[in-house]
Amino acid sequence: MNNITSSIAAVAFDYGGVIADFLSDQALEEMARLAAVPREDFRRAYWEHRGGYDSGALQPREYWGAVLEGSGSPWRGDDSRYALLIRGLLHLDAAGWSRINPAILRWILELHRRDVRLLVISNMAGATREMVIDPAPWRELFERVVISGALGVNKPDREIFRHAAQEMALEPQEILFLDDLETNVEGARRAGYAAHQVVSPDDLFRDLRESWPALVEDGR
Known part of the structure; x- marks a missing residue:
């Protein structure tokens, strides 16, 4: 964890793995079943192309x-039902990324109550944002x-962090960023x-009490 002396004016949250739980095997199984392929084949293809999707390239x-x-699905684009299949996958994918972590949400509500400024910095496609975050x-x-799909670059590219700080009219060192990936x-x-890797809410709150106690002053 960073040991900083300057005050934190804003907390930036990654979405998947921090605000929301990571995509589950059950969610992948449901999508794989719709695609008519084994789950592990679907998982491999899902992640193989995800970076391009999140960056807006796809x-x-x-x-x-x-x-x-890539997963060997029998579905092809010339099938009249193909568009419905894509819509179904979009909705299942959005549902899979919509399991909000209640402990993190309670803390977000507390930070907002105390006028701590908040933002999201996430690798996310525009379509995912429209279905998961905006509503x-x-x-x-x-x-x-701030999502990668709008900027054309994924974390950990420096540009996404530069853009987020500029959007908030803050210096980078005034922002604490939380992400599940090192x-x-x-x-x-x-x-x-300032940045910290989130392993679990309990570990996060313990570490915050040590380095940024003002952010968890309610004794969480």
């Missing part, structure tokens, strides 16, 4: 087409939602942020 039909082809009742708690935490630190 549009939804291109991404899901690559996943279907969520907690969206209004965040000043900014590579993204390291990228944020290289960009000048």
